[in-house]
Amino acid sequence: MTAGRSGAATLGAGEAAAARPGGRGGPAWRPRRLGVRARRRWRQAAIYLVLGLCAVVYIFPFLLGVGTAFKTNADASAHPLNPIPQHWVLSAFSELGQQDFLRWLANSVVVAVFVTAGRLLFDSMAGYALARLRFRGRGAVFSAVIAVMAVPGVVLLIPTFLVLKELNLFNTYPGLVFPLLTDAAGVFIMRQFFLTIHPSIEEAAKIDGAGIFRTYWSVVLPMARPALLTLMILSFQGSWNNFSTILVAHESPSLDTLTTGVGRLVSGQLGAATQYPLELAAAMAMTVPVAIVFFVFQKYIMRTGEGAVKELRPFGGPGLGRRREA
Amino acid sequence: MTVLAASRLTARFSARRREAAAGWLFSAPVLVLLVVFLVAPIVMAAWVSLSDWTGIGSPFSSGVHSVGLRNYQALLTQPGLPQQQLGESLRNNVYYVILVVPLQTALALGLALFVSRKRLTGRGFFRTAYYFPSITSSVAVSIIFLYIFGTTGVVNALIGFLGVHGPNWFDDPSGVLQLLYSGLGVTQAPAALANHGFLGLPWWQWLAGPSVAMIAIIALAIWTTSGTFMLIFLPAIYAIPTDLEEAAIVDGAGPWQRFRRVTLPMLRPALFLVLTLGLIGTWQVFDQIYLMSQGNPAGTTLTPAFLAYQESFGNQQWGQGAAIAFILFGIIVVLTILQRLAMRAKGSAT
Numbered sequence: 001m002t003a004g005r006s007g008a009a010t011l012g013a014g015e016a017a018a019a020r021p022g023g024r025g026g027p028a029w030r031p032r033r034l035g036v037r038a039r040r041r042w043r044q045a046a047i048y049l050v051l052g053l054c055a056v057v058y059i060f061p062f063l064l065g066v067g068t069a070f071k072t073n074a075d076a077s078a079h080p081l082n083p084i085p086q087h088w089v090l091s092a093f094s095e096l097g098q099q100d101f102l103r104w105l106a107n108s109v110v111v112a113v114f115v116t117a118g119r120l121l122f123d124s125m126a127g128y129a130l131a132r133l134r135f136r137g138r139g140a141v142f143s144a145v146i147a148v149m150a151v152p153g154v155v156l157l158i159p160t161f162l163v164l165k166e167l168n169l170f171n172t173y174p175g176l177v178f179p180l181l182t183d184a185a186g187v188f189i190m191r192q193f194f195l196t197i198h199p200s201i202e203e204a205a206k207i208d209g210a211g212i213f214r215t216y217w218s219v220v221l222p223m224a225r226p227a228l229l230t231l232m233i234l235s236f237q238g239s240w241n242n243f244s245t246i247l248v249a250h251e252s253p254s255l256d257t258l259t260t261g262v263g264r265l266v267s268g269q270l271g272a273a274t275q276y277p278l279e280l281a282a283a284m285a286m287t288v289p290v291a292i293v294f295f296v297f298q299k300y301i302m303r304t305g306e307g308a309v310k311e312l313r314p315f316g317g318p319g320l321g322r323r324r325e326a
Numbered sequence: 327m328t329v330l331a332a333s334r335l336t337a338r339f340s341a342r343r344r345e346a347a348a349g350w351l352f353s354a355p356v357l358v359l360l361v362v363f364l365v366a367p368i369v370m371a372a373w374v375s376l377s378d379w380t381g382i383g384s385p386f387s388s389g390v391h392s393v394g395l396r397n398y399q400a401l402l403t404q405p406g407l408p409q410q411q412l413g414e415s416l417r418n419n420v421y422y423v424i425l426v427v428p429l430q431t432a433l434a435l436g437l438a439l440f441v442s443r444k445r446l447t448g449r450g451f452f453r454t455a456y457y458f459p460s461i462t463s464s465v466a467v468s469i470i471f472l473y474i475f476g477t478t479g480v481v482n483a484l485i486g487f488l489g490v491h492g493p494n495w496f497d498d499p500s501g502v503l504q505l506l507y508s509g510l511g512v513t514q515a516p517a518a519l520a521n522h523g524f525l526g527l528p529w530w531q532w533l534a535g536p537s538v539a540m541i542a543i544i545a546l547a548i549w550t551t552s553g554t555f556m557l558i559f560l561p562a563i564y565a566i567p568t569d570l571e572e573a574a575i576v577d578g579a580g581p582w583q584r585f586r587r588v589t590l591p592m593l594r595p596a597l598f599l600v601l602t603l604g605l606i607g608t609w610q611v612f613d614q615i616y617l618m619s620q621g622n623p624a625g626t627t628l629t630p631a632f633l634a635y636q637e638s639f640g641n642q643q644w645g646q647g648a649a650i651a652f653i654l655f656g657i658i659v660v661l662t663i664l665q666r667l668a669m670r671a672k673g674s675a676t
Contacts, residue, residue, distance in 0.1 A: 044445075051440055055455040058549070061470045062458070064480065068473065077478040126356035134342070135349030141357065148360055151368070154610035154631045155655045158638050158648050159367030162374065166384065167362075182359045212348040241463035243613045248639070259465045266469055267617055276473050283466035294461050298454065301461070 062284075069093070069281035076276045092281035101282065103254065104261035108240060108286075110173060111257055115180045115239035116232055123183055123231060124224065127190025128216055132202070142191075149184040154244065161248040175249045176257070180239050186231050193227035194220065226300070233297050237290055258286040375648035385644070397649040405526055408637075408646055412653070413525030413532075415621075415628040419609060421536035422544055422629070427604040430548045434555035434600060435593070441556070442563045453560075457553035464613035467550055472496070472618055475542040495542045499624035503535025537626030543614050551607065555600045562596035563589075598669050605665060609658050630654040 060083075067083030068076050075086050129135070130142050160179045161170070169175035197220065205219045221228070243259040250256075256264065262282040294301060370385065378393050379385040400408045437456050441449055459467060474480045475495040482492030507513075515530035523529050536544060566589065574584045590597075612631040615621060621628035621636065630650055638647025 047440065047443070047446075051446075051452050054437065054440075055452055058455045058459060058553070061474060061480075061549075064474070065466075065470050076473075077476075080473075080476075080478055080480045080483050122355040122359070125352040129349045129352035133345050133349035133352065135346035138349060141353050144360070145356070148364055151364065152606060152610050152655065152658050154612050155651050155658075156364065156367065157612075157631075157635060158374070158644070158651050159371040160363070161639070162370045162385065163363060163367040166370070166386075178359070179363050182356075182363045184356075184360065187356055212345065216352070237461055241461075241465075243464055244616075247616075248635075259463055262469070263465050263617055266465070266472070267620065276476070279469045280473060283469040287462050287466050290461050290463070291458075294458070301457075 065280045065284050068277055069284050071277050073275065073277060076280075092277035093285075095278050096281055096285070099265065099278075099282075100253070100256070100261060101285070104256050104258045107176075107255060107261075108257040108259070111176050111180070111246070112236055112239045114177045116235040118177070118181045119183050119186050119235045120228055120232060122181065123186035124190045124221060124228065125216070126187045127192075128194050128220060130187070130191045131194035132199070132220075133212070145184045145187050148182075149188065157244055157248045160245060164249055171250045171252050171255060173255070176246055176255065179245050179249060180242060183235070186235065189231055189234075190224070190227055193224055197223055229297065230300050233293060233301055236293060240290055258282075262286060371648045371651065374644050375652055377645050379644045381638075381642040381644055393645065397645040398653070400646065401649055401653065402525075410526035411625065411628065411633055412630070412650060413523075413527035414625045415630045415633045416525065417527060417532050417534075418536065418540060418625075418627060419611070419629045422540060422547070422611060423605065423608045425536065425544050426547045426551075426608045427601065430552045430555060431597070431600050431604060433548060433552040435559055435597075437552060438556045438559035438563055439589070442560055453556075456556055459550045460553040460557075462550075464550075465617060467546060468614050468617040471542060471546040471549075475545075481542075493538050496539050496619055497623050498538035499626045501534030501537055501626070502541060503533060506535070537623070539619055539623055540627050543611075543618060543627060546614060546618075547608070547611065551604070555604070558600055558603075559593065559596050562593050566592045602662060602665060605661055606658055609654065609661070630657070 063083045064080075067085060069092050070088045070090070071079075071085040072087065072089050072091065079086065126145075130138060130145070156179075164170040164175045164179070169178065201223070202215050202219060205215045210219065241259065242257075243263060246257050246260050247263070250260075253261075253264070262279075265282060266279055374385050375397055376392055376394065377385060377390050379390045383389065400406065401412045402409070440446075441453050441456070443449075446452075476482075477492075477494050479495075481495070485492040515528070519530040519533065520528050524532065570588055570592070571584065574588050579587065610631055611629050612635065615627055615629050615632040616635070619627040621632055631654060634647045634650035634654065636647075637643045637650060641647075
């Protein structure tokens with residue numbers, strides 16, 4: 001590949017990944033300036049080519065999905081490579097309307113709103129207590145939170161079902177929300193953030209006579225806006241996209257969220273080959289809200305990866321990240 | 327004077343008690359949630375894995391009996407269908423892990439290295455493009471890949487340009503390694519491999535490789551998660567001091583050498599994190615299996631996570647399903663510990 005050839009004589013760490021393992025490095029610069037410039041231009045072009053091709057691989061499936069949603073069934077299977085429909089039709093969407101799509105949407109909104117609000121409140125409270133309030137047993141509570149983060153989510157499917165049955169919460173809205181409220185990682189994020197706030201501000205509030213709850217609510221929380229925003233995005237995305245926990249928490253179709261409702265649509269009918277426009281229309285429609293959140297809060301989302309490394313390192317390495325949505 | 331000191335002391339004492347009470351009060355909601363919806367359920371499932379509960383009534387009613395370790399024995403030591411299915415699911419997942427973890431890590435690292443270049447216009451665009459699949463739900467992504475890898479889908483259309491007739495991806499149970507063997511002329515299993523096995527599965531089956539159907543799911547996994555892990559690599563790359571890079575250039579190190587000797591060692595913590603998260607995540611693959619294949623064709627996309635679900639929710643074999651979940655739990659814990667030890671040993675060697 002071009003990248004391999006040009007990468008063998010480049011500066012910077014970037015291209016090294018594309019360089020052939022056996023490639024001889026060659027001198028880093030040459031006396032003839034013009035040669036260097038020409039080489040650099042070629043190299044730059046090669047890099048853009050590789051990045052562009054990768055971008056196509058990542059974006060094209062979505063374009064195809066959007067385009068196919070407006071195709072007829074026959075068009076979808078006849079022209080798989082062309083995202084632009086021969087004739088634009090809305091039949092897939094009108095069929096979605098008959099499939100309870102709006103009900104799934106409403107259920108998804110309910111679950112996402114309650115889960116996000118609950119996590120924001122509870123995680124920030126616990127995070128604040130673990131970062132600032134001195135009480136006996138705090139270390140134990142924190143260790144428990146860390147330990148819980150290491151439990152792989154998929155192992156919890158059967159346990160979640162069992163406890164919901166036992167508490168008579170199976171097939172209820174609270175049953176959909178409560179299991180998703182357990183979020184040790186969120187507590188951890190909030191705690192780490194509160195540790196970075198200088199305590200002097202709280203001291204000032206305390207001297208002014210504010211109680212602990214008052215200090216937390218009107219002094220600390222407003223300062224925690226960035227962390228709360230991160231947590232809000234993660235929670236919304238996590239609950240909106242959750243499939244497996246919602247799946248085991250109900251069986252009544254009236255409680256289906258977008259993920260399980262659309263999932264039923266896909267896995268229910270065998271020989272779904274001719275229904276691609278319908279399925280893709282559903283897939284694209286359910287992606288719109290997370291896409292909007294993503295583009296609005298891109299800055300914060302792109303920063304979360306950074307947090308992961310920084311936050312997990314002090315504890316002797318990872319293995320702590322709980323990836324429910326994996 | 328003393329009175330004042332005493333009252334100040336009691337004031338401080340009561341303030342501290344109030345703080346302690348507030349600490350517990352603030353942590354209470356999370357603690358209650360964790361106990362009720364995480365710890366207690368795991369204990370309940372542990373009991374179910376030791377019981378003969380069939381899904382009727384409560385697992386704690388008097389009609390449900392303990393069967394000891396029988397569910398685990400049926401899965402691990404007794405020849406039979408449960409053991410064979412567990413063996414199959416483990417084989418499938420092992421190949422899934424072996425392919426997905428290194429490929430997604432390498433891809434994520436490569437993308438991060440490219441995207442982190444200083445002189446790159448459109449950096450934001452590329453980053454967004456690579457990351458976008460990560461925020462999309464597994465349901466939407468599964469649908470997209472069902473279409474792409476469909477019989478008349480994009481992948482087969484592209485393969486068709488090369489003059490090759492693409493497979494029926496999700497209906498093809500043949501293992502890719504087995505296809506390779508038959509390409510080399512080995513179509514019959516050697517007797518030694520056919521007659522002996524492990525966990526109810528002949529060695530020949532263990533060596534079959536991931537099925538064609540599994541390959542499509544593997545492609546999906548790599549495509550979806552590489553962006554997430556790219557995001558973990560990025561800050562680590564930015565944290566590499568530029569003078570280190572320059573010093574290596576002055577010393578005449580080539581790009582590959584610089585990558586090997588400077589960049590990679592500096593990225594060790596991030597690499598470790600990505601490998602660990604990858605390992606934990608890949609052993610948990612469930613959504614895609616449920617949505618795309620339900621373990622078919624011929625059990626070649628069955629995974630322990632899906633098998634646990636199917637046995638309990640589908641076949642009402644709750645004891646066995648819960649036992650599979652705990653075996654999976656054990657595998658993940660053991661592998662994480664092993665990987666940690668391996669990385670530590672390697673770290674002290676260099």
